[in-house]
Amino acid sequence: MPVRPSPESHEALVARMLAGVRASGLKLTRQREAIVHELAGDETHPTAQALFERLLVRLPGVSFATVYNTLDALSSAGLCASLSLAPGAARFDPNMGAHHHAVCDECGTVLDVPTRDGASERASAGGPPGFTVRAIERVYRGVCAACRARPRRSARS
Amino acid sequence: MPVRPSPESHEALVARMLAGVRASGLKLTRQREAIVHELAGDETHPTAQALFERLLVRLPGVSFATVYNTLDALSSAGLCASLSLAPGAARFDPNMGAHHHAVCDECGTVLDVPTRDGASERASAGGPPGFTVRAIERVYRGVCAACRARPRRSARS
DNA sequence: ATGAGTGCAAATGCTTTGCATCCTG
DNA sequence: CAGGATGCAAAGCATTTGCACTCAT
Numbered sequence: 524m525p526v527r528p529s530p531e532s533h534e535a536l537v538a539r540m541l542a543g544v545r546a547s548g549l550k551l552t553r554q555r556e557a558i559v560h561e562l563a564g565d566e567t568h569p570t571a572q573a574l575f576e577r578l579l580v581r582l583p584g585v586s587f588a589t590v591y592n593t594l595d596a597l598s599s600a601g602l603c604a605s606l607s608l609a610p611g612a613a614r615f616d617p618n619m620g621a622h623h624h625a626v627c628d629e630c631g632t633v634l635d636v637p638t639r640d641g642a643s644e645r646a647s648a649g650g651p652p653g654f655t656v657r658a659i660e661r662v663y664r665g666v667c668a669a670c671r672a673r674p675r676r677s678a679r680s
Numbered sequence: 681m682p683v684r685p686s687p688e689s690h691e692a693l694v695a696r697m698l699a700g701v702r703a704s705g706l707k708l709t710r711q712r713e714a715i716v717h718e719l720a721g722d723e724t725h726p727t728a729q730a731l732f733e734r735l736l737v738r739l740p741g742v743s744f745a746t747v748y749n750t751l752d753a754l755s756s757a758g759l760c761a762s763l764s765l766a767p768g769a770a771r772f773d774p775n776m777g778a779h780h781h782a783v784c785d786e787c788g789t790v791l792d793v794p795t796r797d798g799a800s801e802r803a804s805a806g807g808p809p810g811f812t813v814r815a816i817e818r819v820y821r822g823v824c825a826a827c828r829a830r831p832r833r834s835a836r837s
Numbered sequence: 838a839t840g841a842g843t844g845c846a847a848a849t850g851c852t853t854t855g856c857a858t859c860c861t862g
Numbered sequence: 863c864a865g866g867a868t869g870c871a872a873a874g875c876a877t878t879t880g881c882a883c884t885c886a887t
Contacts, residue, residue: 592867651792656782748876848879
C-alpha cells in the first residue's frame with residue numbers, strides 16, 4: 524500500500540456511499556447518485572456551491588437546493604463530513620477515516636493531515652465537566668503554499 | 681478565589697485590552713470601551729449578536745454594525761479571538777491565553793478547555809507540505825450538559 | 838481640522854424552507 | 863400509490879458596505 528494510502532478506490536467509495544444512502548432509508552435518485560459520485564472523487568473539501576457548479580456539467584438543470592439538501596442528508600447519515608472550520612461556506616469531506624485538517628487563514632482552503640497515532644487523541648479525552656466528548660479534532664491554522672506565494676487574499680472560498 | 685482562576689482580573693484584562701486598542705492605532709471611543717468591557721467579562725464566547733444585545737443595556741442606541749466592526753478590529757489587532765468552529769455566527773473569545781475549546785453539536789455552545797501541556801502541540805507541527813502552520817488547535821466535539829439533559833435542539837446560537 | 842468611527846440601511850452571501858410536481862421503492 | 867425528493871423562488875440569518883455625520887486625537 525502507498526505511503527498515504529487512499530482508504531478505498533473512488534469506485535469502492537462511491538459504492539459504499541450509495542449503499543449507505545439506501546441503508547439510511549434515503550431514496551436513491553439520479554441527483555443523489557451524481558452528487559455522491561462527484562463528492563467521492565473530490566479531495567478539495569468543496570463548498571456546496573463549488574460542488575454544485577461541477578455537478579452542472581454532468582447533470583444540467585440540477586437545483587442548488589437539492590445539492591445542498593443532499594449534502595445535509597449525507598452528513599446527517601454519517602456518509603460524509605460537513606466542516607465548519609472557517610468563516611464562510613461549509614465544506615464537505617467524503618473521507619470519513621481518522622484524519623485532521625489544515626485550514627488556510629487567507630483563502631479558507633482545507634487540506635487533509637493524516638493522523639500519526641490515534642492514541643494521543645483518545646488518551647486526552649475528557650473536556651469540560653458534564654460535556655460528552657464525541658470526537659477530538661486537531662486543526663492546523665496557517666497559510667497554504669499558494670497564498671504564501673501570493674500574499675493578501677480574501678479568506679473566502 | 682474561584683475554582684478555575686481567571687489568568688487576570690476583569691479589570692486588568694479590560695485595561696490591557698484598552699491599552700492594546702490604543703497601541704494598535706485604533707481610536708478609543710465610548711462604544712469601543714463599552715464593547716471591550718462587556719467582552720472582557722464574558723466567558724460564554726458570545727456571538728456578535730449576543731454581545732450587541734447585552735451592550736444595549738449599558739449603551740442604548742449603539743449600532744450592531746459598530747459592534748460587528750469593532751469585534752473585527754479587535755480580533756485583527758490580536759486583542760481577542762474570532763472563533764468559527766461551528767455553523768452559524770462567529771463567536772468571540774477575550775481569552776488569548778493557550779487553551780482549547782469544546783463545541784456542543786446540539787446548541788453550538790463553546791466551552792474552554794485548559795491546555796494540559798504545551799509540549800505535544802509544538803512537537804506535532806508540520807502539516808501538509810508547503811503549508812505554514814501558525815497554530816494548532818484542538819477541538820472537542822460533543823454534547824454539553826444542558827443539551828444532554830434536554831435532547832434534540834437546533835445547532836444554532 | 839482631519840480622518841477614523843458611528844449609525845443606518847441596504848447589499849451580499851450562505852443556508853433554509855414552502856409548495857407544487859415528480860419519481861423511487 | 864404514498865411519501866420522499868426535486869426545482870424554483872422566496873425567506874432567514876450572518877456579515878459587509880456606502881454614505882453622511884460625529885468625535886477622538
